[in-house]
Amino acid sequence: MYHLKHDRPIVQKYGGTSVGTLERIDAVAVRVAEQYRSGYQKIAIVVSAMSGETNRLVDLVSGINPRTSLRNYDMVVAAGEQVSVALMAAALEKHGVPSRAFLGYQLGVVTDNFHAKARIESIECAKLYKCWEDGIIPVVAGFQGVTGDLEITTLGRGGSDTSAVALAVALQASFCEINTDVDGVYTADPRIVSDARLVEQMDFEVALEMASLGSKVLHSRCVELGAKYQMPIVVRNTFKPNSQPRTIIMSSNPDRKLEAPIVSGVTLDKNVVRITLHNLPVRGGIIGSAFEVIAAAGVNVDIIVHNRSHDSDRMRVGFTVGTTDLSRTKELLEKWTLEKKLGAYVEVEDGLSKISVVGLGMQSHPGVASRVFSVLENEGIALHMISTSEIKISCVIGEKEGESAARALHKEFIAHDA
Numbered sequence: 305m306y307h308l309k310h311d312r313p314i315v316q317k318y319g320g321t322s323v324g325t326l327e328r329i330d331a332v333a334v335r336v337a338e339q340y341r342s343g344y345q346k347i348a349i350v351v352s353a354m355s356g357e358t359n360r361l362v363d364l365v366s367g368i369n370p371r372t373s374l375r376n377y378d379m380v381v382a383a384g385e386q387v388s389v390a391l392m393a394a395a396l397e398k399h400g401v402p403s404r405a406f407l408g409y410q411l412g413v414v415t416d417n418f419h420a421k422a423r424i425e426s427i428e429c430a431k432l433y434k435c436w437e438d439g440i441i442p443v444v445a446g447f448q449g450v451t452g453d454l455e456i457t458t459l460g461r462g463g464s465d466t467s468a469v470a471l472a473v474a475l476q477a478s479f480c481e482i483n484t485d486v487d488g489v490y491t492a493d494p495r496i497v498s499d500a501r502l503v504e505q506m507d508f509e510v511a512l513e514m515a516s517l518g519s520k521v522l523h524s525r526c527v528e529l530g531a532k533y534q535m536p537i538v539v540r541n542t543f544k545p546n547s548q549p550r551t552i553i554m555s556s557n558p559d560r561k562l563e564a565p566i567v568s569g570v571t572l573d574k575n576v577v578r579i580t581l582h583n584l585p586v587r588g589g590i591i592g593s594a595f596e597v598i599a600a601a602g603v604n605v606d607i608i609v610h611n612r613s614h615d616s617d618r619m620r621v622g623f624t625v626g627t628t629d630l631s632r633t634k635e636l637l638e639k640w641t642l643e644k645k646l647g648a649y650v651e652v653e654d655g656l657s658k659i660s661v662v663g664l665g666m667q668s669h670p671g672v673a674s675r676v677f678s679v680l681e682n683e684g685i686a687l688h689m690i691s692t693s694e695i696k697i698s699c700v701i702g703e704k705e706g707e708s709a710a711r712a713l714h715k716e717f718i719a720h721d722a
């Protein structure tokens with residue numbers, strides 16, 4: 305179990321829906337004020353932008369110039385949290401709690417300089433301790449930071465979770481609470497799979513795979529940080545403040561792995577594009593050179609497939625990236641093939657999604673992959689790419705079939721075990 309130590313701070317993050325209207329901000333402030341009066345005064349609140357706001361800002365900046373620098377992109381999209389932190393501080397004041405809002409740069413949330421997917425390097429906690437000494441509740445903007453050169457950065461979509469866990473680590477908090485619009489982490493997205501089950505306790509390993517495979521409820525880097533620094537993460541529903549069902553993500557007892565369910569979760573990522581380099585000459589170092597170009601731009605490549613027939617001097621390399629990295633990756637590779645005079649060409653396929661099953665129990669149960677393939681084939685779903693690890697199997701399929709695949713795999717592996 306995780307323990308609440310009164311001398312240790314608590315970090316509470318409220319996501320976009322939780323602060324989506326003035327009424328909701330007010331309701332959160334009432335809850336924090338109750339906690340404050342009952343003695344929890346070392347609370348740091350982290351908030352996201354009001355729901356829909358970051359999308360609106362992304363549309364604005366890409367509407368004016370889809371190729372603008374990521375520096376401009378970050379400056380625009382970081383603005384949503386500036387509004388919500390100050391509204392939350394104002395609501396707390398109204399409910400009798402002295403409060404102070406902070407943007408990333410004001411608190412010294414220092415990141416690297418990979419705009420739009422920056423990583424937090426350090427956080428200055430002195431101002432927060434000073435707030436608590438003075439009986440003030442700090443409200444911190446999620447999602448944003450600042451480089452050593454004072455450039456505004458953002459952490460990637462959904463990044464406020466990571467801001468919160470990083471802050472919890474920096475403050476050596478008891479745990480980090482992620483307050484959202486569902487009761488916790490489920491075995492699949494409850495909005496897609498109606499009989500998905502809430503998982504009360506989840507290992508960091510499973511949570512990390514689920515988050516990085518597209519389960520939106522947690523930003524994957526927040527789980528990475530939680531695992532690295534052993535910071536328990538509690539996911540709960542903002543709108544049911546006193547309810548028990550919730551998820552605690554923490555390190556498991558090693559013995560539990562023996563009895564771990566074969567599959568703990570099914571995730572669907574709709575944000576997948578395939579890029580294929582066709583007609584590449586078979587030449588030493590060519591694949592490395594292509595991926596170096598992409599890596600230098602900070603693009604994360606996911607599943608990679610390489611084909612070459614044995615009698616040909618040409619080959620094909622296909623890989624998936626997230627939709628936000630598509631245009632940059634395509635441009636970079638087209639420039640690279642021209643510069644190197646390779647005679648190759650770049651093909652882009654969208655309309656795809658990635659469905660994955662995740663579970664520690666897969667390590668000791670062979671045959672999961674064949675069951676996954678049979679379920680998808682029985683649904684008439686074509687597989688475009690496959691990738692496996694010890695604890696997950698992922699298949700790239702058509703986007704339209706993503707939700708039915710999630711339901712079918714959940715039924716096969718999870719609902720049947722109930």
Ligand code: ADP
Nearest residue numbers: 319320321484488489490492493495519520521
């Ligand atoms: P917030 O704005 O609070 O950060 P998000 O929209 O980012 O909330 O994440 C919460 C959403 O994640 C839920 O509404 C749910 O539809 C989705 N989701 C996807 N997979 C899961 C899962 N396995 N468990 C719970 N929620 C999930």
Ligand code: ASP
Nearest residue numbers: 352358447461462463464
């Ligand atoms: N507001 C940001 C987004 O919509 C960060 C977050 O909500 O976590 O991506």
Ligand code: MG
Nearest residue numbers: 319462520521
């Ligand atoms: Mg989120």
